[in-house]
Amino acid sequence: MNYPFSALVAQSKLKQALLLCAVNPGIGGVLIRGEKGTAKSTAARGLADILPLMQRVAGSRFNCAPDQPLDICEACQQPDWSVEAVAAPFVTLPLGATEDRVLGSLDLEGVLVERKKKLQPGLLATAHRGILYIDEVNLLPDHLVDVLLDVAAMGVNTVQREGLSVSHPARFTLIGTMNPEEGNLRPQFLDRFGLMVDVEAPRDVTERTEVVRRRIAFETDSVAFAAKWAQEQQTLQQQIQNARQLLPSVSLSDGLLTLISQLCTELNVSSLRADIVLYKTSLTLAALAGRTTVTGDDVRQAAELVLAHRQRKKPFEESRLPDNKLDELMNQPPPPPPSQRQEESAEANEPAENSPGNQAENESPDSKEEVFGVMPVTETPTITVDTDAVSQLAPLGRRSQTRQAQRGTVIRTVPDAAPTDVAVSATIQQSLFRDADNWQITRDDFHQNIRSGKTGNLILFVVDASGSMAASRRMEAVKGSVLSLLTDAYQRRDAVGVIAFRGIEAQVILEPTQSVDLAEQAMRSLPTGGRTPLPHALWLAAQALQKNNRADARQPLLVILSDGKANVPLPGGGDAWQQTVELAAQLRKNEIPALVLDTDTDFLRLGRAAELAKVLGADCLSLEELSAESITRTVSGRVRA
Helix, strand or coil, X not given: CCCCHHXXXXXXXXXXXXXXXXXXXXXXXXXXXXXXXXXXXXXXXXXXXXXXXXXXXXXXXXXXXXXXXXXXXXXXXXXXXXXXXXXCCEEECCCCXXXXXXXXXXXXXXXXXXXXXXXXXXXXXXXXXXXXXXXXXXXXXXXXXXXXXXXXXXXXXXXXXXXXXXXXXXXXXXXXXXXXXXXXXXXXXXXXXXXXXXXXXXXXXXXXXXXXXXXXXXXXXXXXXXXXXXXXHHHHHHHHHHHHHHHHHCECCHHHHHHHHHHXXXXXXXXXXXXXXXXXXXXXXXXXXXXXXXXXXXXXXXXXXXXXXXXXXXXXXXXXXXXXXXXXXXXXXXXXXXXXXXXXXXXXXCCCCCCHHHHHHCCCCCCCCCCCCCCCCCCCCEEEEECCCCCCCCCEEEEEEECCCCCCEEEEEEECCCCCCECHHHHHHHHHHHCCCCCCCCHHHCEEEEEEEEECEEXXXXXXXXXHHHXXXXXXXXXXXXXXXXXXXXXXXXXXXXXXXXXXXXXXXXXXXXXXXXXXXHHHCCCCCCCCCHXXXXXXXXXXXHHHHHHXXXXXXXXXXXXXXXXXXXXXXXXXXXXXXXXXXXHHHCCCXXXXXXXXXXXXXXXXXXXXXXXXXXXXXXXXXXXXXXXXXXXXXXXXX
């Protein structure tokens, strides 16, 4: 039994967004972001109980509407089919689901009994005209994300496999929950969510107490608790039903339509989907309130839900609307007509002798305190990890292609007497072709699935933060370079770790994580000063990579940013540079791919970074090379099974 939706405490925006999607599936669903324990999943699952009943062809496995029968639906092909009222489907998509289970597959019963090929509907068919819910949607494997992108764009699911070619409608409301600490969504997938809500646990003591009180009551006697909120649940269900009936008659004035486009333009939203979704959401807000006319307040409320996740321009920019920005834009006058804009433009081009701009040229700027920041890189570097020698048992990842992943798209099947991933359909078909009258499966009939996936990668940054990095503002260039490489890691969805060394020891400032936002924050706040404990940094790197190999065998890449001038030995004393060489040799012996970025910008260079790269078997690039143009670095390595 689900926790009653009406019993949720606070979280007004979350409940509003879910109700909007229930009224108007055309909005495109909602993404719910928040830390663990903020009622994300509870709210999403509670929505299922207040959705109005839907009419469908009785027994249809594709949820066919009575006025839209489907040729491949057996229920629709019955001459005496009837109509039934059923609960709207609420389908949960597991993160470990196979592509066949999501899309649909060959119906083996039909092959064996009826000796003909037909479709076994998948989760997308079951979710048609309902809700598809994905918990921790940011952890969804790429091959399933690609499937959902295609179906969400077309509203049709096409299955082509094992000689079967079938299409069926698949229009659903997508609801996803995620914890930002575990990584972000791909931009094209993020844009598919019509709305986005950021949720937090209540800060008010009274609200938190009420949350606990209600939850304990629900766990003690869920039936009695549900009965207590039954009237409120019914009221919400009726409100959704009334809003659906009212929605077609809601109108929006041309002035508000212009305001919608103005908001999207001013907030640097490039996707035109934002304008459309903002329009639909404004209409739905009015319908939910029982009105047939959209107001400016409806547009403002809709903008808070629609635009926050679409205005991002860079991977690490905060996906929140600036404070008071919407209020400022809502109070701006509408743009003038084209003819008036041309006149104003001509007047603006006339020079003014005493204009503020001319006066500013003759004034010297006030002296300001210099802030140690980030030097931008002209182009984003791209790191390519060569996986010709990567273990075939490497898990699914997002950067490097492999032809035998444990999960991923099946590209072909091959005969195999001892398969580790049985191709069921191919195996049965082979047995039928061999002897259709006396059907039985033998070892010679077995086939193996060959899947196309990607191997995971770990980019481990080892960053020199010693006092020498403050000279000639080297740290600015280093931070700019790391953030550029983090942009590439963000796009490829790699795991990222950061080790910084300064003073007398190195420190892991970020354990390997897929949230490169955390890595970016760690780099921006990284202090500089002290000596150069490079040996300790390499020792920590070796430990982190060894731990990674035991945990999930991600393909590693070690990126070292330093001038190589080690002057602090490991605890116990010794020669710091000699220890650096020995540790680097051990990393090379362990076949760790590496890249050294030389931060030495002095006129007379010792070349220690180049020597370190030579021992590691890695290339050495200067910061000037990294900043001048985009680089492609290919590293060959092997992951131990």
